[in-house]
Amino acid sequence: MESTIRVNETDMTFSDMQNQKLNQMLVFISQYNEFYKDRLKHVSLPIRSTEDLQQLPFTSKYELVQDQTNFSPLGRNHTFSKEEYVRYHQTSGTTGKPLKVLDTKESWTWWEDCWLEVFKSSGVTKNDTAFLAFSFGPFIGFWAAFEAAKRLGALVITGGSQSSKERLQSMINNEATVLLCTPSYALHLAEVAEGNSIDLRETNIKTIITAGEPGGSVPSIRQQIERLWNAKLYDHVGMTEIGAYGYSCTEQNGLHVNEAEFIVEVINPDTLEPVGKGERGELVLTNLGRYGYPLLRYRTGDMVICSEEPCPCGNKNTLLVNGIIGRLDDMVIIRGINIFPSSIESIIREFEAVKEFRIIYYTEQNMNQVKVQIEAVTDLASQVATKLRDRIGLRIDVEMVPENSLPRFDLKAKRVVDERVVN
Template sequence: MSRLERATREYIVEHQLHKLSSGLRHITTCNRFYQHKFAVHSLDIDAIQNLSDLALLPFTTKSELVADQEAYPPYGSFLSHEPHDYYRLHQTSGTTGHPLKVLDTLKSWDWWARCWHTVYSAAGLTRKDILFFAFGFGPFIGFWSAYEAARYLGALTIPGGGMSSLQRLNTLLDCGATVLLCTPSYALHLAEVAREQGISLRESSIRVTIHAGEPGASIPATRRRIEEAWGAETYDHAGMTEMGAYGFTCEAHTGIHVNEGEFIAEILDPQTGEVVPEGQRGELVLTNLGRWGSPALRYRTGDLVENGGHHCPCGRSYLVLPGGILGRIDDMLIVRGVNIYPSALANILHRFPEVAEYQIIVTSAGTMDELTLRVECPANLVPRLQEELHQSLSLRIPIEAVESRTLPRYELKARRVIDQRHNKA
């Protein structure tokens, strides 16, 4: 644990303000996107003297960045330097719209790696570990920065790109890998393949699994299922292509800590923009402090989180988000007056070992949303699932039991919500 992670709140805030002030002065001289935003809002950056003054900065949204990139192809006007000054190009997954291209300078790519090194340190990794990356290594940022960060750890890395699931399992077993990095959905899929092949993962050398790319590793039932399958301790990580690697799980597993040495976090009411108090939920808004070649100021992530304050049994002073990313603000479904996030359904379904995979089918009945579940499970389990859902959510949800291997599996972000509402694309 670094000195900054256990520092006083006053010291952390002073550190953040110093980095923010330096970065703002830089981008006002060279970043056309933010020069225009600051001019429209008549912003004087010298007026930002404390964190409450962040409200003077306008929000940044993904739709804004996508529109800017379409207006100024191919990279938009939100770069602070000429394209030849950049070192890496990655893009968003495209699950919620047109992929956004984001470039990193050599300096900011090094910053990404240092942020991921914080993830490794919190998970107790050392140079003696062997890291297996079950990831395709395409243009999606995924675990590219995690792979780069292994340099700072000094650990041996094994790339799993271009392999089938069985090839990946055989490779990580043959090479004695001690750490698995992949999405939580893919960790469960690998466990499924291992069972089919008669492979006991609990007897493997994997001692830690680290997950990113989608919520899951902080959902209690999902985390338990991964840990039981692999016989390993599971850690979550949160990051975004347009923001950076901002979140990590500590040994206390209380949720996700925001790396406040490199990011400023706000948790705001998505309607009013007001700060939500500790214990309440709101939208996570982030500002990165080490990526001034591709900055993101007050970026509206669209992620629902809980304000857990700054106290954790691990001793860190960094902000805690209990339960990690609870869902997307725009993923909330209102079914017969009950607010439901897909993560709540995952937490219930993953309590049952007989459930291999599932889909959430959303339809509309007038102005109301309706849900149906397709679940790979024995038909005689359906009444128990429905009763558990009713007890937890006060809803009776129709369930269709389907044959094993009927539903798709995922290496990257799982797409389990099938939206068939008439008013949706």
């Protein structure tokens, strides 16, 4: 049945293409998807404009997780019978119960198509050798990148269960030209290389593609990784439940949304009304090619700003300035100031001597506080504290800790410890 769901994109304007894909999907899922069937009952089709789009209900991760709890184990948003699905993933569960997501063969091909756009924007070709420094498991991570690289014709090497030193040696021995990993792990690999007298600048790695964390779009983090590896870094963003929706370009000034496959909105998370370009808001996405697991107006929880100006690279897709600013559920109010961990990290990474860090929220005399622990070769506590106070407008205690005392991460880094007392 799903093989019939293809759209002829020839001679269509961009908005027309989106509308046709959206309406074709809506007609289908309103009949066959139990999660959305009732939600779409009173929606007037076809959708012809942005205003019409606002008829559609928002979807939240909480609703998806609750649906899987009520209709265990997979919930009702899997449009087809289980026999039609070929891939299983689950979210990391860092913000709650893991969400299980399946893909049909066609939906998995759609994932690959999205990742091919990432490779295209990064200049990766069939002549490259891509090394995936990733331990393969149910977290989607770079699984789709692996499949897309194969389709591209590039040689793909996986790090699997290798140690960091073994992965570095494999990259060198196999003359890998592209590294795919999280920003945190790119920095950790550089630390391991230094400890083993390996000069990364003499490897063949010329391109690094990061995902899983916002660091690849944070200038201070990106510049530090590029300096250590003597390579150009391109960022990518996606979510298990929504798909691989964004990628950076040669300008490295943010993330472009793949609007051939996603409809993008930015809303005020309190009023749910659209915000203007240049204003900060919550990113809302609708995927257009994943009939096996569709999401309409999905509230990602990511805070972004859409550029008011076209990107100099020539890509006309929506540009999210500086990528993901932070997550709504990561924001903490300390003494009246909104704090995102990514804002603290962007400042800390300006100090090249910092090897690792950790953010600790705690309660003291009934007031929420924040402090930062850092590992560095020299005592930088005073300098880091001064820069944090100047940039964030808040006094943040900075504590030096012994070398190698803080954890390192292969996948998503967990650098925030919340010890606040809940009243």
